Amino acid sequence: MNNTRVILKQRAEGIPREQDFELLHAPAARPGAGELLCETRYLSLDPYLRGQISGRHISGAVNVGELMGGEAVSRVIESRADGFEQGDIIAAHSGWQSHPVVQAATARKLNPALGPLSTLLGILGMPGLTAYAGMTRLADLQAGDTVVVSAASGPVGSMVGQIAKRHGCRSVGIAGSEEKCRWTVAQAGFEHCINYKTETLRDGLKRACPDGINVYFDNVGGDTLQACMEQLALGARVILCGLMAQYNTDDIPPGPNPGLIIRARATVRGLVVYDHEDLRPEFEQQVSHWLQQGQLSYKEDLAEGLQGAPGLFCRLMRGENFGKAIVRVAE
């Protein structure tokens, strides 16, 4: 049995290019005691992987010549670990490969009844949990709040807005195309979505949030964060979650002036999803229920096969994806 792998061929400067990656074929490894041989079904591509290439993400680094990282949903084809059987569906950070050998201790058994397998990497997976933890634990949501989220058509952003709506809040998205904005309003039910490419964000925010922003969930940093911080309402809460604006640079750019936080008496919190693993059972039950009731919209941007992973990842890092970036590795 062959294992197809994608390694980092050269370290990207700026936005990654397809030629930074290389597809390799080799016999699959044999599982040792406590290990699982798996067949990858779906692989998640997420912006934090860019930070791994730069060696500055919390979750670790990927060096030249090494396997690209990332979470995948896989089927166990041979188990040498207690508690796992052939046919089990698991999630693991097994990276860009078709037949990984996974330490059972690092695998999480999934319940395929929760939703379609690919959603276990999206609204029912890490991005969904990120949004859920931010909204239920950090945002101190109040009915009537105006909640703004950047990257609004992405898996985190679209869930943030939909959860906010369920709490009686007004959801305002920020996205980078008319198509994304249309989907965010028409499908995900946001009140507004500002296309920052056709109007300045400051103008859009003033129009969509005439009484200021009560909650801002930031997936971006940079100028987007600055513009939102300027429009905070008194007592606003800001959740810092992603830094898309700086993942492609080696610089650490400065942030907004602290006077903006003082002026709004704002509370600004950093969110790292790994801290909220204990919330996962509640989150899965709740989101699966909403999904099965047809009350949640989500959008996926699928690539076919591992050979499609570099291209989709590069589109993701250019902000050209539309929806959760997922590679279908095997049916």
Add this chain to the structure above:
Amino acid sequence: MNNTRVILKQRAEGIPREQDFELLHAPAARPGAGELLCETRYLSLDPYLRGQISGRHISGAVNVGELMGGEAVSRVIESRADGFEQGDIIAAHSGWQSHPVVQAATARKLNPALGPLSTLLGILGMPGLTAYAGMTRLADLQAGDTVVVSAASGPVGSMVGQIAKRHGCRSVGIAGSEEKCRWTVAQAGFEHCINYKTETLRDGLKRACPDGINVYFDNVGGDTLQACMEQLALGARVILCGLMAQYNTDDIPPGPNPGLIIRARATVRGLVVYDHEDLRPEFEQQVSHWLQQGQLSYKEDLAEGLQGAPGLFCRLMRGENFGKAIVRVAE
């Protein structure tokens, strides 16, 4: 009866100079209905007044030709308002003048038994309440926390450290001279005080806070805030209170990168003392008790007479004061 006033003669660029102010003498006004004619005893000089000169402080603006603002403790010499009598001691934002006429509705009657009159502008006044509100409402103090505060020998900073100590925390100060650092440790009981003029703040923080900073109370902004944000422990709380580093500039400089907040899962809050007026009775009772038990240290930097106000204010804005800047206007 003459009223001596200090007006803004020209708008300062950068650090204010004594010639930016002018001393004028004119007959005192007569109090109308609902007003009090007062004799100023002590006048408080605070960094926020620099923001009023720039026209960008929450509390209002001072234009050229206008009376300089500021809180004072005064004695009522003629009352035309119910509830106030000749001889009452009041606090009011009556500014740099010797015989103000004050709207009774804006005056707060003081209890001189709480402590020496001048402390009603310092540890028992606005700076003390600022520290008390920040520490008891926003800092979520836990015994064992390492609490860092900038401008540590000032009225806010020295109270922050002393309140933290009473909660079982380690207090670490940041100040700009050996004399200030010595006082902060020997008199106010801080564990450490870093002199940022003789050692880089980053090195000092690493040495004084080997396990990181749990709570940072910022009176300064700028490079000091940046250095402290780089040393936050997981779950740190940051209270943004003052912006000394930018009061003397017309620029709005950027702040720390948001990634520092995410990495530490920090909570950053803006503090404006006016929001915490409801805490004042508890604060006065508590701090007065500590003071009368001899359990609090404080330092005052006194100027004699209104003619001394411009010089002391300029020293304050150069960071050359040592302790709470107060003008003794009359005994």
